[in-house]
Amino acid sequence: MNPWKKDFPILFQQVNEHDLVYLDSAATSQKPNSVIEQVAAYYQGYNSNVHRGVHTLGTKATDAYEGARDKVRDFIHAKKREEIIFTRGATTSMNIVARSYAMVHCKAGDEILLSPAEHHANLIPWQQVAKVTGAKLVYMPLESDSTILLEKVRPLITNKTKIVAIQHVSNVLGTINPVAELAKLVHEVGGIITVDGAQSVPHMKVDVQELDVDFLSFSGHKMVGPTGIGVLYGKEHLLNDMEPVEFGGEMIDHVDLETATWKELPWKFEGGTPIIAGAIGLGAAIDYLQAVGMDQVEAHDRKLTAYALNQLQSIEGIRFFGPLENRIGAVTFNLDNIHPHDVATVLDAEGIAVRAGHHCCQPLMRLLGETATARASFYLYNDESDIDQLVKGLQKTKEYFMSIT
Amino acid sequence: MSSLDDLYRRVIMDHYQRPRNKGELDNGAISIELNNPTCGDRISLQMNVENGMIKDARFLGEGCSISLASASMMTESVKGLSVDQSLHLVDLFSRMMQGEEIDTDEFPLEDIEALTGVAKFPARIKCATLAWKALEKGVKQ
Numbered sequence: 141m142n143p144w145k146k147d148f149p150i151l152f153q154q155v156n157e158h159d160l161v162y163l164d165s166a167a168t169s170q171k172p173n174s175v176i177e178q179v180a181a182y183y184q185g186y187n188s189n190v191h192r193g194v195h196t197l198g199t200k201a202t203d204a205y206e207g208a209r210d211k212v213r214d215f216i217h218a219k220k221r222e223e224i225i226f227t228r229g230a231t232t233s234m235n236i237v238a239r240s241y242a243m244v245h246c247k248a249g250d251e252i253l254l255s256p257a258e259h260h261a262n263l264i265p266w267q268q269v270a271k272v273t274g275a276k277l278v279y280m281p282l283e284s285d286s287t288i289l290l291e292k293v294r295p296l297i298t299n300k301t302k303i304v305a306i307q308h309v310s311n312v313l314g315t316i317n318p319v320a321e322l323a324k325l326v327h328e329v330g331g332i333i334t335v336d337g338a339q340s341v342p343h344m345k346v347d348v349q350e351l352d353v354d355f356l357s358f359s360g361h362k363m364v365g366p367t368g369i370g371v372l373y374g375k376e377h378l379l380n381d382m383e384p385v386e387f388g389g390e391m392i393d394h395v396d397l398e399t400a401t402w403k404e405l406p407w408k409f410e411g412g413t414p415i416i417a418g419a420i421g422l423g424a425a426i427d428y429l430q431a432v433g434m435d436q437v438e439a440h441d442r443k444l445t446a447y448a449l450n451q452l453q454s455i456e457g458i459r460f461f462g463p464l465e466n467r468i469g470a471v472t473f474n475l476d477n478i479h480p481h482d483v484a485t486v487l488d489a490e491g492i493a494v495r496a497g498h499h500c501c502q503p504l505m506r507l508l509g510e511t512a513t514a515r516a517s518f519y520l521y522n523d524e525s526d527i528d529q530l531v532k533g534l535q536k537t538k539e540y541f542m543s544i545t
Numbered sequence: 546m547s548s549l550d551d552l553y554r555r556v557i558m559d560h561y562q563r564p565r566n567k568g569e570l571d572n573g574a575i576s577i578e579l580n581n582p583t584c585g586d587r588i589s590l591q592m593n594v595e596n597g598m599i600k601d602a603r604f605l606g607e608g609c610s611i612s613l614a615s616a617s618m619m620t621e622s623v624k625g626l627s628v629d630q631s632l633h634l635v636d637l638f639s640r641m642m643q644g645e646e647i648d649t650d651e652f653p654l655e656d657i658e659a660l661t662g663v664a665k666f667p668a669r670i671k672c673a674t675l676a677w678k679a680l681e682k683g684v685k686q
Contacts, residue, residue, distance in 0.1 A: 156548075481584060481609035482553075485669060489549050498585040505585065511607045512585045540549065545558045 142523040144432060147172040151521060158491025161529045166311050166339060166470050166517030167495050168361045171425075175364060178424035179417050189413055191390065205416050208423030209406070215426045216356065217347040218373055222405035225379070226419050229370035230338040231261040233357030234305075236372055236409065237334045238265030240382040241355070242303055248274030250302040253326075255280045255288060255317070257310050257504045262336040262357075266305055275302065282507060285463040286313050290321055297325045304333040308340035312499045312515065313462030314445060314470035316340070323352045332378070338362055342519070343441045343469050345434040348373055360418060364519075365425030369418030372409070379405050386411035437520050441468050444518045448527045455534050461508050470517040472499075475534065478541050480514035486537040492530055551662030552669070553610065560614035560656065565621045568603045577683040581675050586612045590620075590679040599623050599631055599684070604676065611660075611669050616676035618656045628684045635681045642670045 145151055148170045153160050162170060182204065188197035190205045206221075213221045227233045242265075246252065252266050256279045270277050278301075280293045297304070304326045308319050323333045334355035340346055341356075342363035348356055355378070360369035374382075384391055384402060391411040393401040402408035429437060448471045449464055457476035475483055480496035487494055495515045498505045505511060516530055570591040577590045586608030593600040602620040606613055619638075623631045634652065641647050644664040647654065663673045 479609035481586075481611070481669070481672060485552065485666065486549060488668075497583065502585070511587065540553075541558075544550075544553055544555055545562060 142521060144172075145521045145523070147174070147428070148521045149173060149176075155491040155493070156489050161490075161492040161526045161533075163516040163518065163522065163526060163530060164493045164495050165342075165519035165522075166362070166515065168367065169342060169364050169519050170521060171364055171366070171421075172428050174428050175366065175421050175424040179366060179421040182417050182420050187417075190416055191407070201416055204420045204423070205414065208419040208426075211423045211426045212371055215430065216341065216371075216373055217349055219349065220376055223373055223376050223379065225372040225374070225406045225409040226414055227357075227370045227372050227409075228368055228415065229359040229361070230336060230357040231359075231370075233355075233370055233372035234262050234334070234336060235265050236382075236385050237355045237357070237374070238269050239385050241332075241334075241378065242266070242269040242275075243272060244382075246270075246273040246275040246302050249300065250275040251278045251298070251300040252276070252303045252305060253278045253280065253293075253296055253301050254305045255307070256282060256507055257286060257312065257315075257501060258305070258307055259311055259336060259338070260500045260502070261338075262305055262307060263503070266303075276300075286310075286461065286504070286508070287315050287463050288317055290318055293322070294325060297322075297329055297331075299329050301326055301329055301331045303331055305336075306333070307336040307338070308346070309337075309343065309468060310462070311339045311470065312472050312501050312504055312513070314339075314467035314472075314517075315462055316466060316468060319353060320351045323354075327352070339469060342429075342437075344438040354378055360422040360425060363422075363425055364428055366418050366421035369415045369422045371422075376405065379409070384408050384411060388412050390414065432520060438468070440520055441518055444522055444524070444527065445469060445471060447524055448516060448518070448530070451527055451531050452534070455531065455538070457538070458534070461510075461513060469519070470515055472513045472515045474510060474513055475538065478537065480512045482541070483514045483534070483537050486540055487530070487533045490529075490533045490536060492533045494530070548662075548665065552666055554659040554662065556656050556659040557610060557614040560617040561610040564604075564613060564617040566603045566617065566624075567605065569605065570601060570603050574601075575683045575686055577679045577686075579675060579679045579682065581608070581612070581671055583671070584608075586672060586675055588612070588616055588676050588679050590616070590676065590683055592623075592680075592683050594628065594684065597628050599626050599628065602680075604679075606676075608675070609669075609672050611663060611672040612675050615660060615673045616679075618660070619676045619680055622655060622657060623680060631680060631684050635677050638677050639674065642674055 186200040188201040190202040332354040335353045337358040341358040356373040361367040388411040461472045484496035574591040588606040592602045
């Protein structure tokens with residue numbers, strides 16, 4: 141058996157009288173015992189607010205919360221802990237960049253460059269920025285296999301380009317975008333790059349200094365951590381110049397009746413009681429992933445994705461979306477004449493969980509010429525046997541619909 | 546796959562593959578477009594209503610077997626109904642989707658009855674109800 145599966149208790153259950161085969165980790169990952177236990181340990185042993193109490197539990201909670209920040213800093217190799225902001229998730233992180241950075245720095249005539257494959261969370265905030273500031277959205281062309289060709293993007297990066305906003309790994313296609321190269325190009329023209337790392341940080345070593353990205357957003361729940369916690373990484377000088385988007389307790393320095401000043405980084409962006417249990421859980425998730433080793437995780441997930449693409453080809457009438465190589469974490473497909481919702485329902489009856497729909501990427505779906513697709517996504521607790529079950533399940537799906545029509 | 550058979554009755558697959566009343570009506574018809582934002586299903590429903598009676602109904606749509614079969618059945622059953630009767634049918638259908646037993650003497654459900662099994666698949670109820678929401682919105686215009 142896969143050496144890590146045993147750590148994830150949820151996977152050992154029957155769903156519709158079959159052993160659960162969980163292939164929806166791109167939507168949310170499962171959690172190992174260590175994460176569940178550490179969140180429980182906080183609530184059972186030292187639940188307290190942070191940064192204010194002088195009492196012992198408060199100190200313990202503060203140490204754990206700030207300790208989690210150090211783990212995140214180390215995990216993505218940020219220069220300073222001040223560059224790590226805890227948020228509700230990648231969506232919130234990207235909205236902070238749009239509202240607090242882009243709304244201030246963009247003006248009419250500026251350009252924001254993005255890919256048409258973006259998740260709605262890295263698309264709609266930019267539409268809002270464009271609406272308010274008069275900046276223009278410019279879309280990179282996609283190749284027939286939905287990948288980006290750097291040579292075709294290069295001429296689109298000009299003195300007008302203020303922001304490149306792009307996903308590191310596509311949640312639909314599993315494609316890996318050339319983020320470091322894009323960062324270099326946009327820096328040459330004085331712009332910045334903000335990266336949606338929701339699907340890359342869980343699966344591969346992401347080093348913000350090596351990639352030289354200006355902002356990186358990701359969610360805890362997709363990397364074996366709890367829901368409701370995410371991270372905004374930003375370069376210190378950029379974050380320093382940005383105004384907070386939420387005002388209230390925790391984030392202030394000095395308050396008068398008419399005015400207030402903010403705490404220093406990172407706390408000026410963390411108004412209100414922070415997501416303490418979530419941060420502690422994320423810290424535990426990072427400990428878990430680092431004990432496995434991110435190189436190991438990446439190799440495993442790449443291998444499984446390649447295996448899935450290979451095995452699924454045996455199914456007659458299957459159509460894949462995205463390239464057939466250099467992808468990680470997800471395989472997206474449709475079966476001829478069977479709608480993906482119907483595919484997902486029959487698979488569910490076999491205990492196999494996949495996602496069907498537009499995956500929060502409606503513009504990409506239109507480019508693919510589909511209204512919806514089925515997606516199987518993988519993580520370290522999956523193995524070849526899960527994919528073999530998926531292949532069997534899809535064969536059954538075809539047989540089933542043939543039998544009733 | 547016995548519970549699946551409750552969902553995918555033959556009559557549903559028949560409506561899915563040979564949809565009734567597929568198409569558009571001429572100008573002057575009531576026209577409604579509805580999406581199911583969580584999954585991308587889409588229906589465009591057109592109806593001719595004269596003197597409080599639904600004379601004709603056509604639809605175009607994209608979606609799964611359940612949503613398109615439900616649309617096909619809905620258009621078939623509302624033709625000839627008064628607006629009030631059609632709203633009554635919307636209510637019956639919604640109760641059916643919540644798992645309530647429907648007294649078919651009260652209202653002949655015909656093919657629609659085949660959708661009873663959807664109630665056991667909570668994730669698919671929104672597929673079945675899309676066309677009915679469009680109907681409700683349309684006749685209330």
